[in-house]
Amino acid sequence: MLPVKIAGLGWYLPEQIMTNEWFAAQLGVSASWIERATGVRERRYAAGETSAGMAVAAARMALHNAGLRSDDLDAIIGASAAPQQAVPCTAALIQGELGAKDGGSVCWDVNATCLSFLFALQSAAHLVAAGVYRTILICSSEITSPSLHPQDRETRALFGDAAAAAVITHAAPDDPSAIWHTQFATFSSGAHLTEALGGGTLHHPADPATTRDHNSFRMQGLSIFKFATRQSQPFLDRFFRAVGWERSTIDVVVPHQASRHAIDQLSERLGFRREQVYSNIALRGNCVGASIPLALAEAVAAGRIRRGDRVLLVGTGAGLTLGALALTF
Numbered sequence: 001m002l003p004v005k006i007a008g009l010g011w012y013l014p015e016q017i018m019t020n021e022w023f024a025a026q027l028g029v030s031a032s033w034i035e036r037a038t039g040v041r042e043r044r045y046a047a048g049e050t051s052a053g054m055a056v057a058a059a060r061m062a063l064h065n066a067g068l069r070s071d072d073l074d075a076i077i078g079a080s081a082a083p084q085q086a087v088p089c090t091a092a093l094i095q096g097e098l099g100a101k102d103g104g105s106v107c108w109d110v111n112a113t114c115l116s117f118l119f120a121l122q123s124a125a126h127l128v129a130a131g132v133y134r135t136i137l138i139c140s141s142e143i144t145s146p147s148l149h150p151q152d153r154e155t156r157a158l159f160g161d162a163a164a165a166a167v168i169t170h171a172a173p174d175d176p177s178a179i180w181h182t183q184f185a186t187f188s189s190g191a192h193l194t195e196a197l198g199g200g201t202l203h204h205p206a207d208p209a210t211t212r213d214h215n216s217f218r219m220q221g222l223s224i225f226k227f228a229t230r231q232s233q234p235f236l237d238r239f240f241r242a243v244g245w246e247r248s249t250i251d252v253v254v255p256h257q258a259s260r261h262a263i264d265q266l267s268e269r270l271g272f273r274r275e276q277v278y279s280n281i282a283l284r285g286n287c288v289g290a291s292i293p294l295a296l297a298e299a300v301a302a303g304r305i306r307r308g309d310r311v312l313l314v315g316t317g318a319g320l321t322l323g324a325l326a327l328t329f
Contacts, residue, residue, distance in 0.1 A: 039260020
């Protein structure tokens with residue numbers, strides 16, 4: 001058990017709303033088909049925003065909710081699938097745009113695609129519990145829309161853009177907040193099920209042979225769904241044996257909003273009641289690394305999660321990686 005707490009949460013949503021009717025015209029399918037296939041009715045797309053700018057808007061809300069100022073931060077972690085630029089880390093850009101004290105915090109990025117926030121939260125919790133830092137800001141900001149292939153029905157209408165932020169501090173002795181257990185497992189046999197081949201050294205942006213297809217996000221959704229379904233049951237069984245909780249004692253499950261079918265699996269096959277599971281996919285889509293913290297922040301704001309509640313954060317990421325984190329909010 002790590003005596004740390006999520007002291008404040010915030011989020012940012014671009015103003016531009018993209019409806020299923022718009023995608024239906026682009027993809028040659030019906031709006032109802034898109035909702036049945038993905039569970040998404042609408043999603044937000046960035047229109048001129050930057051990843052750092054979205055993160056800063058979410059960070060300001062999180063700091064306000066925590067009753068803290070940007071100068072109180074000792075560290076800033078950018079936790080997203082896509083950086084704003086190759087160099088420097090997005091977290092350094094966030095520090096500047098946030099107006100945090102120059103040199104007052106250390107900044108770095110974590111990229112574990114859809115599980116970036118969970119990996120960042122695990123790291124931040126250990127660092128705060130050990131006394132290395134007092135206050136850490138985690139920002140997950142995703143602008144995925146430009147990376148989606150325009151004719152890929154499987155992914156084009158599923159994803160949305162968003163940012164979310166969390167402020168991590170030490171919990172007081174009389175505070176019930178804590179992080180109890182974190183577990184990850186990567187199955188590299190599924191690594192090629194989710195890919196963007198460009199952007200690195202394999203298909204360098206400066207290489208004239210690099211094409212738009214190399215730079216487009218590709219996902220074999222059905223194969224990922226089957227793979228994750230097969231591995232999730234034993235993964236969660238190990239997780240709950242380690243943490244010592246029963247599934248029934250979880251107040252709220254906040255999953256990565258991968259798709260409606262993936263979220264339904266939690267109650268249909270993985271032992272949770274439907275009312276335990278929080279979902280915002282219908283109005284947000286799959287927001288990649290921002291998905292879990294955005295859903296968590298919205299659940300707290302809606303009163304679904306209160307101080308002292310047992311919360312499970314759970315999901316999958318490219319790699320293929322499964323992740324789960326148990327906390328008392």
